[in-house]
Amino acid sequence: LSANEHRRRASDLVARASRGEIAAIGQLITGLESGSPLAKWARRPLHERGGNAHIVGVTGAPGTGKSTLVGALAKELRARGQKVGVIAVDPSSSISGGSILGDRIRMQEHTLDVGMFMRSMSSRGCLGGVSRATVDAVAVLDASGWDVVVVETVGVGQAEVEIVQIAHTTIVVSVPGLGDDVQAIKAGLLEVADVHVVNKVDRPDANKTMSELLSMLMLGGGPVPGGWAVPVLGTGAHTGTGVPELADALAEHMAWLRNSNQLEVRERAAAGARVRAIAKDLLIGRFHDPPMGSDLDLAIDDVVARRVDPHTAALRLLELVAVSS
């Protein structure tokens, strides 16, 4: 296809997506994921139409029942008349591209509903990594009239950090009685939470976990000056306990963002993070393509032979970047 035909196809897909056509949304996400020529032309119209969805990140250690909770939350938001998109980031290693879709199956009960969109992203076949593809998928849903876009990630690693950066509201999910190592991962997530959820709240030690979280929040200075008091909610995702309260908390947090300067602060931070992340990917792309590919090969020769240290080699390559464009 010629550039003009790609552009026409992209703008046609974006228009169809914004009328709610699921097939068009799926094609856009796949196109952006695979870095097809479509991606180049779709980004601008998507970005122009975006900025309306409430982007919610859901994160937490493995084994906290995030997927079931996201399913129950999506159902609740649908019952309130909102169009809900769910992007689940597969907790596979960035090396292997391995994929587990276990809990996803349970969520398929919603897929006959045109106000519900679900997609599982794995690192397999994502040019630029799963985090970039996820952020692109969020942009597609945001541009297509979805009211809430929920992104579910396992709470460790780079993908999770980048998703927290674009979310308006981050929910951190814990459960009573996980081991020490896993709790530590959760502790790393403590300060990014806008809303804490203790899932499997029917377990006997749930109250203890909730009080611990509250104490940790108090130690961290309590409610933010400004001031959003981070709630600690108990849920039972399988029974639906506490899920309406969680949906309420999301709406309240968005209202608080809008009524303070925090929405603007977060959107600027998100834009900065995205621009930096994309620039890094573009830089690495140039290192591999002609004419710079051979410069990288020569640099590697020098480093392996211990004539040049890696830092000096990287500096020299960076000087060549703009020249090569």
Next chain:
Amino acid sequence: LSANEHRRRASDLVARASRGEIAAIGQLITGLESGSPLAKWARRPLHERGGNAHIVGVTGAPGTGKSTLVGALAKELRARGQKVGVIAVDPSSSISGGSILGDRIRMQEHTLDVGMFMRSMSSRGCLGGVSRATVDAVAVLDASGWDVVVVETVGVGQAEVEIVQIAHTTIVVSVPGLGDDVQAIKAGLLEVADVHVVNKVDRPDANKTMSELLSMLMLGGGPVPGGWAVPVLGTGAHTGTGVPELADALAEHMAWLRNSNQLEVRERAAAGARVRAIAKDLLIGRFHDPPMGSDLDLAIDDVVARRVDPHTAALRLLELVAVSS
């Protein structure tokens, strides 16, 4: 200090480190970690002296007993007369910088031994992230005459990927009977293993885990053409069971790397990965310093106002990079 004084101090520290002075090694690692002026001058002499250590990565899901195993392995290698350095990467989130040093304490029994060096790296205070600081710490030990450098990481996320990239030999640790989510993380690590260890081998279901691993390896095509047959070893880190066999496997793997072209292949891949990672850090650094800082601010204005999409903004900034240097 003047540039000349920094250079003299760096070359003095590198010389003292290579004579085995622990204090000098510690100062170099701290200097590189914090991005002090020392770092600039230390990198070249360190790189020139490096390339002798056997770099061993140890990774696996939380709760597999990696720290105890690394302690037992270090003891065994010491008993064989090797100088052993251990770098433990703290499994804290890259957002929080939180730190757990629990298992580290047990390892301190070795610290009165001049042939044993241990250091725990957390993301707190690491310019460029924990993975870069870890790779730098490995370079310091490699340049200072340590025979084996063991890097222990929790088996998820970016830090782990970068450490696998620089390791000659990667050990993946599993235990019998972890939950599904955690096993999935392990599955993501399956194909990077040069040696598999099933720790806590005295548990009743250990044989099942070992057979499962062997089956997965067979499904993946069995021994690599060339051909290193990935061993699956059982260990009991607390009792020392299987630890001599693990030390043997490390030596055998290094002999295989040397006798095939794989040592060169891995060293080129490692050099390429380091150069690319450093170039990305340098790029992001330029975005934040004058004169480019204001360009980034203007780009963010455009993205937030939806006049320019993030991809186009990143492309424009990349064009300015070489000009600004």
